[in-house]
Amino acid sequence: MKSSKISLFVVFFLMSLSALLQATTVFGIIPIVDFVSQTDREDLSAVSRVIFDFITSIGFSVSMISLGATLVVVILLRVLINFLENYFRFKTIYDYLKIFSVDFFSVVVRAKIPSFEKNSYGKLSNTLTNETQKMSAGMDALMKVVFSFVTVVAFASTMFVISPALSILMAALGLLLFFPITWLANSLKTYYQKKYVNNLNFLGDNTYNILSNIKLVKGFGNEERSIKNLDGNISGLRDSIFRSSLTSSVNATLTEPLIFIIIVVIAYYSQNYLDLGIPLLVAFMFSANRLGLFLNIFFTSLNQYYGYIPSYRQFFEIHSFLNQNKERMKGEKLNELQKVISFDKVSFSYDAKNSVLNEASFDIQKGEKVAIVGESGAGKSTIIDLLMGFQRPGGGKILIDQKNIEEISSGSIRNIMGYVPQKPTLIPGTIRENFKWSKEDITDDEIIEILQRTDCLSFMNKLEDGLDTEIGNIGDKLSGGQIQRLCLARALGKKPNILILDEPTSSLDKKSEIEIKNLLENIQDITILCVTHRREIVEKFDKTIFLDKGKASSI
Ligand SMILES: Nc1ncnc2c1ncn2[C@@H]1O[C@H](COP(=O)(O)OP(=O)(O)O)[C@@H](O)[C@H]1O
Ligand SMILES: [Mg+2]
Structure with a gap:
């Protein structure tokens, strides 16, 4: 971060230096014109006199060759500085691309679970992949704005030294002609780019929904409808980017003729009202021409920058929202469950209407096997979310060994838990990687032992690559029940204090259900909290908590 700030400073320094050297080449023109027109020594302009004196002082005579050589040295110096400037400029913008992306990704994954409901998947992934790129391109545009501005100021100063009257006339004309056009073009650019960003967010959602539910799309025979949706989406995308590009090109095309008009007016004015002399007028016009070129870069880059404003807005809006909703990971560290987990008059609601x-009050003693049963929608998964710190209670307390979990770091609570979510999901990667995800230093022997205990070996043996089997490639080759058992095995691989299961038999047939039942009954030394609506599998548990109308009663 610090080095990127330094390189940002270096870029601005090099840009300004290069801009100043641009202006000095103009001064190189004056002595050449003076030399060619063989101006008398007394009539030489100040610039020519300084350069002629410099050449004589280092032992050369003033000639076309020595004048040319001086110019060439200055130009070579400029080329070198330009190279360095580009080097640092690209380094800076791509460093910032990395900073923006990593920073954004970290606030996303560190945010509290409820804050994910506020931002769709498409919007988050678009911000991460596209908008951050546009932001770094925006930095490039902004640097060019600053650089061309400094160059314009350098030329303007040169021109002011040559003729204040002409310079003021030129500035007045410039403001009059450019201000309204620039304002309009920049506003339009921001407007169309905002539409473009919204279209990209939507495209992210659209493709994600279609691709992650491809069986559903086909199952409902909705292929054509999906394509039509996407087609409409892409049309919107095309229209907004087309109009945005058009405003830039109109803006860029108008700059040149306007500058030409200004130059003609100046030539006319100086010829009729000023007595400038040919060398100075040539230098002035040369400067005006260069100034026009950089003014063009200035307006084009400014217009580009205005196009990136919606990207910055979206980025910082989400960034600051998620940053304010960061999960609290600080607090006391929990090493193990010693005695008891207590829900003490815990109340919770997702929205004001529905509690x-x-x-709800109940205890889970260390080593106990506790079941939570209740109808669908009774709040069973919510209890798990509360215990894992994904949600916070609206009232009451959740205590682990008499300590309120608000005071314990969420990370350390989750560390002692093995979690099997309601929707069994394996992460993309190999089976071994799924176990390493759970416990980094787990060995192959440990994995095999757990796979055996959870009755996964039978189907695992059929896989050619064993633990190296890619989940992504076989996701569909595994049955729901097999995935569920692998999820349970993965949670056990962590050697948790507490095993938390949310409907562990939801995708299992009768036979597998009984196997899981036996497996859970045989687990020793681990506290188990199992949420289910199938009472059969938890009949031998130490305690069953019934959840009804928000109240808990245990037997
Ligand atoms: N993120 C959420 N936002 C709003 N309501 C929710 C959310 N998650 C669950 N609910 C509602 O809260 C109630 C309890 O849900 P849940 O704990 O998932 O039930 P269970 O796991 O017992 O089936 C249900 O009425 C459900 O619709
Ligand atoms: Mg549930």
Whole structure:
């Protein structure tokens, strides 16, 4: 971060230096014109006199060759500085691309679970992949704005030294002609680019929804409808980017003729009202021409920058929202469950209208196997979310060994838990990687032992690559029940204090259900909290908590 700030400073320094050297080449023109027109020594302009004196002082005579050589040295110096400037400029913008992306990704993954509901998947992934790129391109545009501005100021100063009257006339004309056009073009650019960003967000959602539910799309025979949706989406995308590009090109095309008009007016004015002399007028016009070139870069880059404003807005809006909703990971560290987890009059609701838990109280003693049963929608998964710190209670307390979990770091609570989510999901990668995801230093022997215990070896043996089998490639070759058992095995691989299962048999047939039941009954030394609506599998548990209308009653 610090080095990127330094290189940003270096870029501005090099840009300004290069801009100043641009202006000095103009001064190189004056002595050449003076030399060619064989101006008398007394009539020489100040610039020519300084350069002629410099050449004589280092032992050369003033000639076309020595004048040319001086110019060439200055130009070579400029080329070198330009190279360095480009080097640092690209380095800076791509460093910032990395900073923007990594920073954004970290606020996303560190945000509290409820804050994910506020931003769609498409918007988040578009911001991460596209908008950050546009932001670094925006930095490039902004640097060019600053650079061309400094160059314009350098030329303007040169021109002011040559003729204040002409310079003021030129500035007045410039403001009059450029201001309204620039304002309009920049506003339009921002407007169309905002539409473009919205279209990209939507495209992200659209493709994600279609691709992650491709069986559903086909199952409902909705291929054509999906294509039509996407087609409409892409049309919107095309229209907004087309109009945005058009405004830039109109803006860029208008700059040149306007500058030409200004130059003609100046030539006319100086010929009729000023007595400038040919060398100075040539230098002035040369400067005006260069100034026009950089003014063009200035307006084009400014217009580009205005196009990136919606990207910055979206980025910082989400960034600051998620940053304010960061999960609190600080607090005391929990090493193990020693005695008891208590829900003490815990109330919770997702929204003002519907209360899910209403002063629910129950205990889970260390080593106990506890089941939570209740109808669908009773709040069973919510209890798990509360215990894992994904949600916070609206009232009451959740205590681990008499300590409120608000005071314990969420990371350390999750560390002692093995979690099997309601929707069994394996992460993309190999089977071994899924276990390493759970416990980094797990060995192959440990994995095999767990796979055996959870009755996964039978189907695992059929896989050619064994632990190296890619989940992505076989996702569909595994049955729901097999995935569920692998999820349970992965959670056990962590050697948790508490095993948390959310409907562990939801995708299992009767036979597998009984196997899981036996497996859970045989697990020793681990506290188990199992949420289910199938009472059969938890009949031998130490305790069953019934959840009804937000209240908990245990037997
Ligand atoms: N993220 C959420 N936003 C709003 N309501 C929710 C959310 N998650 C769950 N609910 C609602 O809260 C209630 C309890 O949900 P849940 O704990 O998932 O039930 P269970 O796991 O017992 O089936 C349900 O009425 C459900 O619709
Ligand atoms: Mg549930």
